[in-house]
Amino acid sequence: MKVMSERTDKELIKIVTIDRDKYNSLALKAAEREIEKRQIDTTTFQELKKKIDLEKSQKHNVNSNVVGSGIRFIHFIIDWTTWIIISFILSFMIGLVFNPSSLESIQIIVYFTFLAAFIGYYSIMELKYQKTLGKFITKTHVVKSDGTTPDSSDIVTRTFCRLIPFDRLSFLFVKNGIHDYLSKTKVIRD
Incomplete structure (x- = not known):
């Protein structure tokens, strides 16, 4: 009863509907008693069940479309090359x-130009298109973990997290890298 009393209404409804087979009978009875105690309207269960099923389906679709390390490495090579070219052009123009x-x-100009080009390239491309050049070529895009379009703050977080040392190596060990994990985003097929 204590554990169920700490659950939200939505969690309780999920327990007695969708996740019913994951709980033993004692836990289910405790959840049902808590629902009665809170006087939660059970007529909304079907609506909430549909909503939860939809969220579960969306999450499954996102997770089944997440691209692997090979595609992410292609993104890295294409985007890194693009960033370097943009940086050299901007550095040259600023130098002129x-x-x-x-x-x-000269070193200070080049350093700050490279940093600004890096932040600008990833931020502008992913804010406007949810893609970088590498993602256009591989037909992938960035989404939030739930499959929705990332907010500006998600993209900015994602961009600055790319500056974390060893972020690029994190793809060798996990499907989503450090910048994906910290910004709560994923890269999926179009």
Whole structure:
């Protein structure tokens, strides 16, 4: 009874409907008593059951369409090359405009240009298209873990998490990398 009293209404409904076979009879009785105690309207069970089934189906669809490490490596190669080319072009253009005089000022310009190009490339592409050039080529895109379109904050988090050392190596060990995990996003097939 104590455990069931700590559950939300939605969790209780899920227990007595969808997940009924996962609980023993004592737990089910406790959940049903808690529902009676809270006077939860049982006429809404079917609506909630449909909603929960839909969420479960969406999550399954997302998880079954997540791309593997091989595709993610292709994304890395294409996007890294694109970022480097953009960075060199921007560095060259900034160098022409500001005409730096010392090696140190050239290094600073190049460093900040590369960083700005990195953040700009990933942020702009994924905010506007949910894709980078690599994802366009492989016909994949970024979604939230539940399959919905990521918010701006999700994409910004995802972009800055790419700067974490060893993020690129995380794909060797798990299907979703560090930047996917921390931003609660996934890359799936179109």
